[in-house]
Amino acid sequence: MGEPAMSNTKLRRGGTLAAATLALTMAVLGAARAGDAAVVIDNFTFTPATLTVAPGTRVVWTNHDDMVHTVVSAANPPLFRSKPLDTDDSFSTVFDKPGSYGYYCGMHPYMQGTIVVK
Ligand SMILES: [Cu+2]
Numbered sequence: 001m002g003e004p005a006m007s008n009t010k011l012r013r014g015g016t017l018a019a020a021t022l023a024l025t026m027a028v029l030g031a032a033r034a035g036d037a038a039v040v041i042d043n044f045t046f047t048p049a050t051l052t053v054a055p056g057t058r059v060v061w062t063n064h065d066d067m068v069h070t071v072v073s074a075a076n077p078p079l080f081r082s083k084p085l086d087t088d089d090s091f092s093t094v095f096d097k098p099g100s101y102g103y104y105c106g107m108h109p110y111m112q113g114t115i116v117v118k
Pocket residue numbers: 044068069070105106107108111
């Protein structure tokens with residue numbers, strides 16, 4: 001009589017553990033979450049150069065270059081600034097307000113991109 005209830009409990013525990021493990025893994029890796037928008041840094045280029053997102057979107061830059069780059073807001077004062085990103089490092093920030101947000105690499109200022117929020 002108690003069997004089905006026990007099985008359900010086991011299933012629930014298993015699901016919770018799996019979810020917790022996944023959440024932990026994502027936190028450790030800084031992996032993209034659903035709804036994130038991605039900019040890839042490679043070959044001294046931000047791709048896409050212009051990315052359009054909805055307000056509230058988290059934008060994640062990931063450096064796939066074998067060169068250190070940074071992501072620095074072109075606003076004065078800067079609205080965001082990453083630490084130096086080694087290969088496969090990423091940086092993210094959330095864009096809440098509509099507008100056009102230019103940014104560049106602090107080490108190679110000719111590397112430029114724009115996040116359009118609308
Ligand atoms: Cu750079």
